[in-house]
Amino acid sequence: MLGFLEKVRDYTKEAVSAAKYLFDGLSVTFDHMRRRPVTVQYPYEKLIPSERYRGRIHYEFDKCIACEVCVRVCPINLPVVDWVMNKETKKKELRNYSIDFGACIFCGNCVEYCPTNCLSMTEEYELAAFDRHSLNYDNVALGRLPTSVTSDPSVRPLRELAYLPEGIMDPHDLPPNQKRAGKLPTQIIKELQEEISQGKDTVDSTDMVPNKSNSTN
Numbered sequence: 001m002l003g004f005l006e007k008v009r010d011y012t013k014e015a016v017s018a019a020k021y022l023f024d025g026l027s028v029t030f031d032h033m034r035r036r037p038v039t040v041q042y043p044y045e046k047l048i049p050s051e052r053y054r055g056r057i058h059y060e061f062d063k064c065i066a067c068e069v070c071v072r073v074c075p076i077n078l079p080v081v082d083w084v085m086n087k088e089t090k091k092k093e094l095r096n097y098s099i100d101f102g103a104c105i106f107c108g109n110c111v112e113y114c115p116t117n118c119l120s121m122t123e124e125y126e127l128a129a130f131d132r133h134s135l136n137y138d139n140v141a142l143g144r145l146p147t148s149v150t151s152d153p154s155v156r157p158l159r160e161l162a163y164l165p166e167g168i169m170d171p172h173d174l175p176p177n178q179k180r181a182g183k184l185p186t187q188i189i190k191e192l193q194e195e196i197s198q199g200k201d202t203v204d205s206t207d208m209v210p211n212k213s214n215s216t217n
Helices: 002-033 069-073 109-113 185-208 212-216
Strands: 045-047 057-059 080-086 091-100 119-121 156-158
Touching: 057 091, 069 109, 109 119
Parallel strands: 045 156
Antiparallel strands: 057 119, 080 091
């Protein structure tokens, strides 16, 4: 009889633990059901990248002086700078410049340390290819102007999902008259400036109030 009761107790413990794990899983599911959707119908819809997004590198051949600073600061010595020395002018003449995006980690060091600003990061992130060798961009491919999400008529650009209005689940057709769940950087700066101006006004008003003790004397 005692063994039977122990088996019943063990079975009850396992049933309770199984129900607890099931409840935990369902709680996560129900919690995600009331959240805003984050799925974007790519490639027909695309999110607008941030201002400092590090995408494909844009290269301007005319500005490059073949100093090879980008090669020295690159963690993997990736850029290939092909130049020859002009004996008459005693200056470097650039022949070719290439970057292999199949190995690039998009750290942005080459853009940051370039003395002539001939390199810049773009918002272009669609670099998939069937052949790995096609990811090796020469100076002609690097000089191509970057594609913009907002100027592409075949896609629908979406705003940041964190800035959706409160209570709105669909990121399309945002009503402009509703309060946003998050604040844009411009709105935060404007509020900070208003708070600073209000603080100055209160300080000036307190300085203008005369001291009662001095007035009575």
